[in-house]
Amino acid sequence: MKHTRSTIFATLRLLTLAAAxxxxxxxxxxxxxxxxxxxxxxxxxAMVKADAYLSSKPTDPQMRFxxxxxxxxxxxxxxxxxxxTKLTEDYPELPEPYNNLAVLYAGQSQFDKAxxxxxxxxxTNPSYATAHENLGDVYARLASQAYNKALQLDGANAAVPPxxxxxxxxxxxxxxxxxxxxxxxxxxxxxxxxxxxxxVPAPAAAPTxxxxxxxxxxxxxxxxKPATAAAPSAAPAKPAFSNNSxxxxxxxxxxxxxxxxxxxxSAYLGAYGKEFDPPGKQSRSAWEQERxxxxxxxxxxxxxxxxxxxxxxxxxxxxxxxxxxxxxALSVSSRxxxxxxxxxxxxxxxxxxxxx
Numbered sequence: 001m002k003h004t005r006s007t008i009f010a011t012l013r014l015l016t017l018a019a020a021x022x023x024x025x026x027x028x029x030x031x032x033x034x035x036x037x038x039x040x041x042x043x044x045x046a047m048v049k050a051d052a053y054l055s056s057k058p059t060d061p062q063m064r065f066x067x068x069x070x071x072x073x074x075x076x077x078x079x080x081x082x083x084x085t086k087l088t089e090d091y092p093e094l095p096e097p098y099n100n101l102a103v104l105y106a107g108q109s110q111f112d113k114a115x116x117x118x119x120x121x122x123x124t125n126p127s128y129a130t131a132h133e134n135l136g137d138v139y140a141r142l143a144s145q146a147y148n149k150a151l152q153l154d155g156a157n158a159a160v161p162p163x164x165x166x167x168x169x170x171x172x173x174x175x176x177x178x179x180x181x182x183x184x185x186x187x188x189x190x191x192x193x194x195x196x197x198x199x200v201p202a203p204a205a206a207p208t209x210x211x212x213x214x215x216x217x218x219x220x221x222x223x224x225k226p227a228t229a230a231a232p233s234a235a236p237a238k239p240a241f242s243n244n245s246x247x248x249x250x251x252x253x254x255x256x257x258x259x260x261x262x263x264x265x266s267a268y269l270g271a272y273g274k275e276f277d278p279p280g281k282q283s284r285s286a287w288e289q290e291r292x293x294x295x296x297x298x299x300x301x302x303x304x305x306x307x308x309x310x311x312x313x314x315x316x317x318x319x320x321x322x323x324x325x326x327x328x329a330l331s332v333s334s335r336x337x338x339x340x341x342x343x344x345x346x347x348x349x350x351x352x353x354x355x356x
Contacts, residue, residue: 034066043074061091061330068097072104080104088120093294093330095121095128102131106138111145114138126279126287127353249310249317249340252347256338257303257323263295273341273348302326315342323354 030053037046050067054060068083081104087097098121105114115138121131147160252271259267269288278287295301308321317340325332339351 031062031066034063034070038066038070038073043070046070047074059090059329061087061094065097068100072100077104077108088117091330093124093327094332095125095131098124099128099131099134102134102138106134106141111138111142115142122279123290125354126282129353132279245312245317245342246310249312249319249342249347250308252340253308253310253319253321253338254305256349257305260295261301261303263298263301265292265296268295271349273343273350275341275350276348277351298327300326300328316340317342317347 030049034046034049034053037043037049047067047070050063050070053063054067057063064083064087068080068087071077071080071083081101084097084101084104087094088101091097098117102114102117102121105111105117115135118131118135118138121128122135125131144164147164150157150160256268256271259265259271269291276284278284282290302325304324306322306324308319310317310319319338319340321336323334323336325334334354337353338349340347341350342348
């Protein structure tokens, strides 16, 4: 289903809640049914089924999220904003509702509100790459508005037009690569909405971020393969890493997850090296305090790692896995990447990213 606007160019990515709730087989079928209807463009039927489900489980975040997507695709922007806003209030730990709320605000040219929502998404999950990308698009639009205002005040300023042209050039590739269909995976309890192109704005205006989601349940990351040994030479080549190094790095990652689950903040924070730079503008101490606030006091936390794959190159390692996180009624599944560096006899985390 195509969605066009006369004054905006679609660049922001609207996400579906990738397994935001770990589901039972029965519930997964219902999520899948709604997602399939959404994929097929049968929005009225999808809404009826979503409302029927929510009549008995009104607090379910996954179905409420799907309902927000249905509302947005049905052109009910105000209702979708209300749905995502309530989700951010009830489940502040989830960054995806903030992201989608920002995209809806951007579609209405409310860029300050979009920026605030994206900053909350990043505050909730500093390694949320999509929110960082979307925030960049919002800043580009705000910059174009400022440049246009500068031209209005001083039309002779020759330095401004090239800057406006540069912003437009950044978004040009989107014209050729964006699909327009509404699709959803057949078996996943989440909807997938494709990017929707819109007409290019007038020459003096920069492109405006708008809605364009991606598929969160099928991350575009190939499985990590073990490094291969160097080709034979006159003397046997020394392997890039030893099995012991891989096992030690794996053990460090598992210990980090266990410390998180048991709320052992000393071990959890100690798993991060001195080189770890918290995303955004947070200081290390502010980041550590925020992590304490989010972890300590939970009635129960479960952190399970699946498909853990570690590669080692010298004193550096990269661990990729699927992380299933549960805290009370909240459950989130996502792809995670940790970069580690060996310091003495310990492997310490120096960078982490979600969703790639």
